[in-house]
Amino acid sequence: MQLLSCLLPTALLATGVSAFYPYRVPKSPDSNPKPRFFPYRPATTYSNGEEDSHNGVTLDLVKHARAVRRDSQYHAEMGSEPTMENGLAIHTDGLDFAYFSTVEFGSKNQEMWMLLDTGAPNTWVMGSECTVEACKMHNTFSEEDSTTLTTTDASWIVSYGTGEVRGVVIEDSMSFAGFVLQFPFGAAHWASEEFKSYPMDGILGLGRSNESFAGIPTVMEAIRQKKVLQKNVLGINLQRSSDGHRDGQVILGDIDKSKFEGDITYTNTVPDKSEWEIPLDNVIVGGEPINLENKTAIIDTGTSYILMPRDDANKIHALISGSVPKGKSDFLVPCSADTTLEFVFSGQKFSISPKDYVGTASGSDGMCNSNIVGKEVYGKDRWLVGATFIKNVYVIYDYDESKIGFAKRKYLDIKPTQTASTTQSTSGPTLAPVPPKQNEEAKPETTPSSAEANEPPPSDPTGAASGLSIPMWLSIAFSLSASCSIGFTL
Numbered sequence: 001m002q003l004l005s006c007l008l009p010t011a012l013l014a015t016g017v018s019a020f021y022p023y024r025v026p027k028s029p030d031s032n033p034k035p036r037f038f039p040y041r042p043a044t045t046y047s048n049g050e051e052d053s054h055n056g057v058t059l060d061l062v063k064h065a066r067a068v069r070r071d072s073q074y075h076a077e078m079g080s081e082p083t084m085e086n087g088l089a090i091h092t093d094g095l096d097f098a099y100f101s102t103v104e105f106g107s108k109n110q111e112m113w114m115l116l117d118t119g120a121p122n123t124w125v126m127g128s129e130c131t132v133e134a135c136k137m138h139n140t141f142s143e144e145d146s147t148t149l150t151t152t153d154a155s156w157i158v159s160y161g162t163g164e165v166r167g168v169v170i171e172d173s174m175s176f177a178g179f180v181l182q183f184p185f186g187a188a189h190w191a192s193e194e195f196k197s198y199p200m201d202g203i204l205g206l207g208r209s210n211e212s213f214a215g216i217p218t219v220m221e222a223i224r225q226k227k228v229l230q231k232n233v234l235g236i237n238l239q240r241s242s243d244g245h246r247d248g249q250v251i252l253g254d255i256d257k258s259k260f261e262g263d264i265t266y267t268n269t270v271p272d273k274s275e276w277e278i279p280l281d282n283v284i285v286g287g288e289p290i291n292l293e294n295k296t297a298i299i300d301t302g303t304s305y306i307l308m309p310r311d312d313a314n315k316i317h318a319l320i321s322g323s324v325p326k327g328k329s330d331f332l333v334p335c336s337a338d339t340t341l342e343f344v345f346s347g348q349k350f351s352i353s354p355k356d357y358v359g360t361a362s363g364s365d366g367m368c369n370s371n372i373v374g375k376e377v378y379g380k381d382r383w384l385v386g387a388t389f390i391k392n393v394y395v396i397y398d399y400d401e402s403k404i405g406f407a408k409r410k411y412l413d414i415k416p417t418q419t420a421s422t423t424q425s426t427s428g429p430t431l432a433p434v435p436p437k438q439n440e441e442a443k444p445e446t447t448p449s450s451a452e453a454n455e456p457p458p459s460d461p462t463g464a465a466s467g468l469s470i471p472m473w474l475s476i477a478f479s480l481s482a483s484c485s486i487g488f489t490l
Helices: 193-197 219-226 310-318
Strands: 005-008 019-021 087-089 099-105 110-117 124-126 150-160 163-176 179-191 202-205 233-237 249-252 260-268 277-280 282-285 295-299 324-326 330-334 341-345 348-351 358-361 367-370 382-385 393-398 403-409 477-479 486-489
Touching: 087 099, 110 124, 150 179, 179 219, 260 277, 260 393, 277 341, 282 310, 310 330, 348 403
Parallel strands: 005 486, 110 202, 124 179, 295 382
Antiparallel strands: 019 477, 087 249, 099 110, 099 163, 124 202, 150 163, 150 486, 163 179, 233 249, 233 393, 260 403, 277 295, 282 341, 324 330, 330 367, 341 348, 358 367, 393 403
């Protein structure tokens, strides 16, 4: 998820709009609220004889009694606890649209599901003062949840192409991966209805430094200031839910060699850019290079798919046998497609499995939606590369040396008799994400009416939001625009 932040020294002026590409979850009149947690975590035996019994290391964190989570209807497949120090388990929604982790906030260790976002430098949670439906469906955080919370007078707003979030800056403790940070972050007091579709209660910003952000550090900057890590790096491996894997994790300050094979290939980030952006040498489809020039890729755990300019997407799909265009941005590929697809970084090829670039069934006989999208987000030479690619690699984000490392992801085979089920532990409908519905005529969501909010959101005097035509089928892909989209009034 890309969120561009900038300091506004006087009144808040949200003149830019960040593109927000949501998917829509259909409402059901028969849907009754159910407990939010549906974790199914059977012990799994892998082909090498190892068994995942979920007995991970116990982090040195003090536990407190906490309130029962707010009732809602989100499906979650809980990740296995990492066995390495300073590790954080990654959970999914079961469809690989959203990857999130449990982070504890405040003196009572209130648990929040936080979207892991290497594209966002800033962190925010749903605040308890938020009374709109999007917040009511999530866990929230406020003074009732912590005796150590401090509220500031600084306000903030994050604008998306089809909605927004706004609130105030608060400060309290944040606990995850063995760390306890006293840290300033955002508490949302209003959120547009798009957030009803997503399981996360907030965003854990793992992006690079944003020097213009009024001196408020990022999570990794705060950890760096403690000087507790020998190397300020993140090692991340996302899991592929369809294979029954639950081994997704983030390791801070180290890498987990059991999650990849072969050598690590490092690529320096693009100079003078605030994103995790690296040069993309080429793409090879079915053994044939498409001969890219001057392309870069933003490697973003907060984006589900791979987004690129339409011309580039045309070149890729032209080499996938049976592929056909669908609308302005979309493509269909045979559900049985097995064409090899490789991205080349620093001269090294990294394969993307058809399991990841072939999406959901389209309704056409034998055809599926492609998870490679011809949508230009930042310009003709910049791609937004999300989970569709990242599931195939082990990725290292190196904050000290401003580089990204890739190695081939290693998945341990799960024995057929021990396949991890995604069956929910309770009956009744749930608000799990639905498969993406691709329709070039889809219109942007509008923000909730004033009846749903504490007060209506400030209007956009430039009309930027209303002028966007954004497909509703994209899942979580929060992306920045070229201008300021989040500001703090100090």
